[in-house]
Amino acid sequence: MAAPEYPGAAQYPEHLRDQVDRYLESLRFSTEQAAGGLEEAMRYSLLAGGKRIRPVLALATAKAIGREPVWVLPLAGALELIHTYSLIHDDLPAMDDDDMRRGKPSLHKVFGENVAILAGDGLYAEAFALLLSEQQGDPASVLAAARELAQATGVRGMVGGQYIDVAETAPFGPDGLRRLHELKTGKLIAASVGCVLDLGGNLEHETISGFRAFASELGVLFQIVDDILDVAGSAQTLGKPQGSDERLGKRTYVTEFGLRGARRLAAESHERARAVLSRAAGEQGAELSQITDFIATRSY
Amino acid sequence: MAAPEYPGAAQYPEHLRDQVDRYLESLRFSTEQAAGGLEEAMRYSLLAGGKRIRPVLALATAKAIGREPVWVLPLAGALELIHTYSLIHDDLPAMDDDDMRRGKPSLHKVFGENVAILAGDGLYAEAFALLLSEQQGDPASVLAAARELAQATGVRGMVGGQYIDVAETAPFGPDGLRRLHELKTGKLIAASVGCVLDLGGNLEHETISGFRAFASELGVLFQIVDDILDVAGSAQTLGKPQGSDERLGKRTYVTEFGLRGARRLAAESHERARAVLSRAAGEQGAELSQITDFIATRSY
Numbered sequence: 001m002a003a004p005e006y007p008g009a010a011q012y013p014e015h016l017r018d019q020v021d022r023y024l025e026s027l028r029f030s031t032e033q034a035a036g037g038l039e040e041a042m043r044y045s046l047l048a049g050g051k052r053i054r055p056v057l058a059l060a061t062a063k064a065i066g067r068e069p070v071w072v073l074p075l076a077g078a079l080e081l082i083h084t085y086s087l088i089h090d091d092l093p094a095m096d097d098d099d100m101r102r103g104k105p106s107l108h109k110v111f112g113e114n115v116a117i118l119a120g121d122g123l124y125a126e127a128f129a130l131l132l133s134e135q136q137g138d139p140a141s142v143l144a145a146a147r148e149l150a151q152a153t154g155v156r157g158m159v160g161g162q163y164i165d166v167a168e169t170a171p172f173g174p175d176g177l178r179r180l181h182e183l184k185t186g187k188l189i190a191a192s193v194g195c196v197l198d199l200g201g202n203l204e205h206e207t208i209s210g211f212r213a214f215a216s217e218l219g220v221l222f223q224i225v226d227d228i229l230d231v232a233g234s235a236q237t238l239g240k241p242q243g244s245d246e247r248l249g250k251r252t253y254v255t256e257f258g259l260r261g262a263r264r265l266a267a268e269s270h271e272r273a274r275a276v277l278s279r280a281a282g283e284q285g286a287e288l289s290q291i292t293d294f295i296a297t298r299s300y
Numbered sequence: 301m302a303a304p305e306y307p308g309a310a311q312y313p314e315h316l317r318d319q320v321d322r323y324l325e326s327l328r329f330s331t332e333q334a335a336g337g338l339e340e341a342m343r344y345s346l347l348a349g350g351k352r353i354r355p356v357l358a359l360a361t362a363k364a365i366g367r368e369p370v371w372v373l374p375l376a377g378a379l380e381l382i383h384t385y386s387l388i389h390d391d392l393p394a395m396d397d398d399d400m401r402r403g404k405p406s407l408h409k410v411f412g413e414n415v416a417i418l419a420g421d422g423l424y425a426e427a428f429a430l431l432l433s434e435q436q437g438d439p440a441s442v443l444a445a446a447r448e449l450a451q452a453t454g455v456r457g458m459v460g461g462q463y464i465d466v467a468e469t470a471p472f473g474p475d476g477l478r479r480l481h482e483l484k485t486g487k488l489i490a491a492s493v494g495c496v497l498d499l500g501g502n503l504e505h506e507t508i509s510g511f512r513a514f515a516s517e518l519g520v521l522f523q524i525v526d527d528i529l530d531v532a533g534s535a536q537t538l539g540k541p542q543g544s545d546e547r548l549g550k551r552t553y554v555t556e557f558g559l560r561g562a563r564r565l566a567a568e569s570h571e572r573a574r575a576v577l578s579r580a581a582g583e584q585g586a587e588l589s590q591i592t593d594f595i596a597t598r599s600y
Contacts, residue, residue: 035460035483037467042455089421094413113394117417118463121389124421125454128428132447139439146446147432154425155342160335163418167337183335 012294013056013287016069020055023073024080029126041111041119042126046084048102053222053291054079057192060287061211064280065200072196074134075145078127079192082153085123086162086188088116095166124153137199144198152191157183165250177251178220185226186219193218210280214273214288221269222295227252228262229298270296312351312594313360313587316369320355323373324380329426341411341419342426346384348402353522353591354379357492360587361511364580365500372496374434375445378427379492382453385423386462386488388416395466424453437499444498452491457483465550477551478520485526486519493518510580514573514588521569522595527552528562529598570596 024046030039055076059069091098091106093113098106108116128146135142151157161184164176172180193215197208231254253262273292277285324346330339355376359369391398391406393413398406408416428446435442451457461484464476472480493515497508531554553562573592577585 029455030460035455035463038455038460038463089417092417094417112467114466115463117389117392117394118459118466121420121424122455122459122463124424125450125457125459128450129447129454132443132450139443143432143439143443143446146443147429150425150428150432154429155329155335155338155422157425159418159422159425160330160338163335163338163415163422166414166418167412 011290012051013060013290016056016059016287017052019059019069019073020052020076020080023077024052024055027077027126027130029122037111038115038118038122041107041115042084042123044110045088045101045107045119046081046123048104050102051294052080053295054083054188054192057189057215057218057288057291058196060285060291061193061196062200064211064285064288065196065203065207066284067200071136072199074130074136075195075199078131078135078149079188079195081123081127081130082149082158083188085120085127086153086158088120088123090162092116095162135199138201141199141201145195148191148195148198152187152194157187157191158185161185161187172251174256177253177256180251181223182219185223186216189219189222190215207280210276214277214280217269217273217276218292218295221266221273221292224253224262224266224269225295225298227254228259228266230254231259266296311590313356313590316356316359316587317352319359319369319373320352320376320380323377324352324355327377327426327430329422337411338415338418338422341407341415342384342423344410345388345401345407345419346381346423348404350402351594352380353595354383354488354492357489357515357518357588357591358496360585360591361493361496362500364511364585364588365496365503365507366584367500371436372499374430374436375495375499378431378435378449379488379495381423381427381430382449382458383488385420385427386453386458388420388423390462392416395462435499438501441499441501445495448491448495448498452487452494457487457491458485461485461487472551474556477553477556480551481523482519485523486516489519489522490515507580510576514577514580517569517573517576518592518595521566521573521592524553524562524566524569525595525598527554528559528566530554531559566596 027046028039029042030036058072058076058079062069062072087101088107090096091101092108099109100106106116107119111119128150131146131149132142135145137145153159155163161180161182164180165184190212193211197203197211230252253265257265270292273296274289277288277292281288327346328339329342330336358372358376358379362369362372387401388407390396391401392408399409400406406416407419411419428450431446431449432442435445437445453459455463461480461482464480465484490512493511497503497511530552553565556562557565570592573596574589577588577592581588
C-alpha cells in the first residue's frame, strides 16, 4: 500500500503514459514478411505493459523545460525499446534465468532462447534507428542525445552494471553496490532526463546541472525501492516471483543495510530528489514531481 | 590456393589493415576497475585477428573519394566492433553453437555464456558511442552515418538476417536465400562503404549511387565465397571447422546451386563488382579493387 506520508503516491502522469503506449503500439520493425516472427517477439515484450517510467520521464522533462511532450516521443520510444531489450537479456537462462516478466512468461520461454537474444539485439538497434531517424531537433542536438544514450547503455553504463551484477564474485561493499546500480539502472534513468536536455539546446548551464542532479538522485531512489520491493512487495506488484534477487545471492540495498535501513535511505533519497527538482523546475516540474513520488511510494 | 585467373588475389591493402589493427588495439571500454573483466572479454574477441574487411573497406572508400583514410577510423572501429559482436552472439550455444572462432575457443567457451552475451551487447553500444563521440564531420553527416549503421544492423539488416537464418524453418528458395544474406551480411558490408559516403557530404549523386551499387554487389560476392569456403576451404582458412553450415542444415549458395554453380555465380558477381567500381572510382579505387579481388579469390 502507498505510504500515507506521501499524498502524491497514487498520482502518476497517466496521460503521458497513454501517449507513450500509443506511440509504442504504432511502431513497426519489419516490412519483411520473412522477419515477421522477430517483430512479433519484440512486440510481445515491448507491449507487455508497465509504468513506462523512462519514456514518461522524458516526456515530463520536455514539459518541465517548456516544450511539448510529443516532441520527444522518438527518444521516449528509444528509451523503452532499450529498457525492454535489457529485461529480455537479463531474463535469459545464462543470466538471471527468470521465467516470468510483467506477469507473463519471459520471452525465451515462449519464443526460444535464440529468438530472445535476437529480439533484444533487434530492439537495441531499432532504438538507435528510431532516435536517429525520427527525432526532431538540430543535428548537433540529436547527435548529443544519441551519444548520451550510447554511453549510458554501454560498458560505463547499463551493460557494465549488468556485468558486475552477474559476473563479479568478489565482495565489494556498499560503495560497490551503489556503483553497480548507478551503472545498471541509474544511467538509463538519468539519460531519460539528460537526453531531453541535450535535445533542448539552449538551456542555461545551471538549469541543466539542476535537472541532471535530480535525474541522478532519481536513479538511486528507483533502485533502493526496487530492492525493498523484492523482499517486501508481492509477486503481483513485481510481475515476477518475490525474493528472486535474494535467491540469486544478489547484493541489494536490503542485504547491505537491512529492510529498515533501506527504507530510511529511500526516504532520504526521496527528499533530496524533491528538493533538487523544485529548485531546477519550479512549477513546470509537476509531472516530474509526480513520477518522483510514485517511484518512492509504489506498493510498500 | 588462390585461383590463377585473378592475379590480384595475393594483394590486400595491408597498410590499411595495420592502421585498423593499431586503432582497435588503442580502444579502451572501461575506466572502471569493476568492469575490467568485461573489457577483457570484449578485447579477447575484438583483437583475435582477421582481415578487418569492413573497416578496411571504410578506409579504402575514404581514399577513393579523395580523403585521408585516417579520417574515418572511428567509423571503421565501430564497424569492426559491430562485426565482432555479431560473431560472439552467433556462436552462442542457443544460436550456431560454435566452439571455435578465428582459430581460438569462442568467447563463451572461455568467459561463460553470460559474459559473452554482455560482451556482444557492450561492443554494440560502444560502437555507437565511438562513432557518435569521435568521428569528425559536420553533425548532419555523422548523424546520417550513425542512422545508416543502426538500420543496417537492425531488423531490416543484420539482426533480421540472423533471425531468418536461425529461426525460419519454411523452405524459401534462391530468392529467399539472397534476401537472407543481403540482410545478414550484405547490409553491414554495404554500410562500410555507405557510411563513408554519408560522412563525405558533398559528393555528386551519380558518384554516390555508383559506390552504393558496388558495395551492394560486394556483399553478395562475399557471401557466395563464404558459402563455397565452408565446403571447399580448410579449417585453418576458416578459423572454424569446415562444413559447419552443412551440418547445421543451413541453406547456402552451395546447397542451392551446387559447388560448380556457386563458383560460377561468384565469378559473375566479381566481374559486376569490378565493372561498377571502375565506373564509380576510376584510378582512386585501387585499394577497393584489391579488396574486391581478395574477397573473390581468398583460398579456393
